[in-house]
Amino acid sequence: MPFALLRYGLASKHRPFRDLPPTPDLKRSYDVVIIGGGGHGLAAAYYLSNHHGIRSIAVLEKGYLAGGNTARNTTTIRSNYLTQPSIRFYKEAVSLYETMSSDLGFNVMFSQRGQLTLAHSEATMRSFHLRAAMGKHLGTRIEVVDPQTVRELCPHLNMDIGGQHEVLGGLWHADGGTARHDAVAWGYAKRAAEKGVEIHQRTTVTAIRTAGDKVTEVVTDRGTIRAGQVMQAAGGLNGQMAELAGFPLPIRCMTLQAMVSQPLKPFLDTLVSSANLHTYLVQSSRGEIVIGGASDPYQLASTRSTFDQKEHLAEGALHLFPFLHNVRLLRQWAGIVDTTPDYSPIMGASPLQNYWLDAGWGTYGFKATPVSGKYMAQTIATGRVPDMIAPFALDRFDRFALLNEMGATAASH
Numbered sequence: 079m080p081f082a083l084l085r086y087g088l089a090s091k092h093r094p095f096r097d098l099p100p101t102p103d104l105k106r107s108y109d110v111v112i113i114g115g116g117g118h119g120l121a122a123a124y125y126l127s128n129h130h131g132i133r134s135i136a137v138l139e140k141g142y143l144a145g146g147n148t149a150r151n152t153t154t155i156r157s158n159y160l161t162q163p164s165i166r167f168y169k170e171a172v173s174l175y176e177t178m179s180s181d182l183g184f185n186v187m188f189s190q191r192g193q194l195t196l197a198h199s200e201a202t203m204r205s206f207h208l209r210a211a212m213g214k215h216l217g218t219r220i221e222v223v224d225p226q227t228v229r230e231l232c233p234h235l236n237m238d239i240g241g242q243h244e245v246l247g248g249l250w251h252a253d254g255g256t257a258r259h260d261a262v263a264w265g266y267a268k269r270a271a272e273k274g275v276e277i278h279q280r281t282t283v284t285a286i287r288t289a290g291d292k293v294t295e296v297v298t299d300r301g302t303i304r305a306g307q308v309m310q311a312a313g314g315l316n317g318q319m320a321e322l323a324g325f326p327l328p329i330r331c332m333t334l335q336a337m338v339s340q341p342l343k344p345f346l347d348t349l350v351s352s353a354n355l356h357t358y359l360v361q362s363s364r365g366e367i368v369i370g371g372a373s374d375p376y377q378l379a380s381t382r383s384t385f386d387q388k389e390h391l392a393e394g395a396l397h398l399f400p401f402l403h404n405v406r407l408l409r410q411w412a413g414i415v416d417t418t419p420d421y422s423p424i425m426g427a428s429p430l431q432n433y434w435l436d437a438g439w440g441t442y443g444f445k446a447t448p449v450s451g452k453y454m455a456q457t458i459a460t461g462r463v464p465d466m467i468a469p470f471a472l473d474r475f476d477r478f479a480l481l482n483e484m485g486a487t488a489a490s491h
């Protein structure tokens with residue numbers, strides 16, 4: 079048997095299967111250069127190459143593929159936002175996730191198990207009624223539910239009747255779900271690479287050269303390249319990247335942490351979130367309980383995790399599911415998130431003519447990966463910003479046309 083295995087392993091007809099070709103040398107120029115090989119950069123590269131026929135594309139990633147926030151997020155996918163532009167945008171995101179595995183021929187393990195957000199106060203219940211009305215009006219599956227329905231949806235939940243955090247009701251969003259984050263990134267990368275997109279890992283952009291209001295060259299630690307169009311999708315470093323291009327973005331860097339328990343038998347069907355406790359939980363396909371909450375309450379560009387936040391998240395999780403008290407934590411981690419004043423992203427034009435922004439994804443950008451990729455690619459290919467993403471333009475901060483999603487984003491991402 080060992081010899082048969084060795085023969086099989088060494089036989090040239092059984093070549094190792096590679097999802098991606100090795101990083102090639104940088105060419106002197108590309109039609110499109112994408113800064114950041116996270117989900118957003120890769121999705122845009124996929125749509126540009128597969129839907130718009132643009133093949134001369136380089137994705138530049140300073141670390142490893144999707145090793146930024148795409149690798150660190152807790153994979154909540156939902157469209158239960160508050161403002162019309164956001165609901166429309168994230169509704170399309172959910173529908174793209176529904177067909178993503180078959181569209182890419184790559185299993186992204188999308189699991190549409192619904193999201194339950196808990197209300198522990200009358201004020202929260204009132205805000206749920208508003209979000210449910212907006213969501214229903216725009217065709218999402220969302221409704222306010224009473225404590226009995228909460229119990230049926232999540233039988234193991236501590237309802238805390240008569241206590242400080244009694245569950246008064248919930249916002250049930252049947253469209254909500256999760257997907258495997260690295261599979262999403264690798265699916266886009268693989269299909270883009272098949273169309274000739276070059277993915278350059280360990281390639282850091284160190285400067286952006288401009289002439290007038292146009293970008294001429296992108297300088298990297300592996301060489302300088304000319305670019306027809308440039309898209310910035312640098313995750314937590316979006317603020318710094320824009321400064322390299324010569325303009326500021328209204329972005330604050332914050333640290334967002336999460337942690338995961340040892341695997342348990344399945345008991346939690348839905349995603350559960352409590353804005354009052356600043357905690358949310360989801361059981362992964364491996365049985366681990368993924369626990370997250372709000373970002374750290376001060377600006378910091380760091381991926382260190384803290385004991386404070388571990389204690390805070392454990393407290394919230396144990397309040398909702400007290401029987402978890404003996405469960406061990408396996409890992410805790412953090413990402414740097416690029417947060418805007420209105421908790422909405424910045425997509426589209428920048429002060430430079432051929433430099434496009436895909437930034438400000440803060441704590442909520444994983445779910446947007448397919449839809450931002452689709453519309454950013456359309457923007458770059460046509461030079462026109464589609465209606466779907468026009469409300470997220472950078473100049474909304476000058477026009478006082480903010481899209482306040484803080485309440486709908488705070489603790490469930």
Ligand SMILES: Cc1cc2nc3c(=O)[nH]c(=O)nc-3n(C[C@H](O)[C@H](O)[C@H](O)COP(=O)(O)OP(=O)(O)OC[C@H]3O[C@@H](n4cnc5c(N)ncnc54)[C@H](O)[C@@H]3O)c2cc1C
Nearest residue numbers: 114116118140146147148151152154283313413443444445
């Ligand atoms: C703990 C945590 C939990 C989260 N939970 C959720 C959630 O449940 N649902 C949700 O929707 N969102 C969530 N998010 C947010 C989500 O992860 C991000 O918004 C999303 O991943 C952003 O994707 P991206 O491709 O824009 O950025 P990233 O994945 O961060 O990719 C940007 C890439 O740019 C690269 N880069 C930066 N600077 C340079 C440079 N100079 N040169 C070359 N490359 C560069 C980085 O190395 C990085 O790989 C969470 C985030 C964290 C940290």
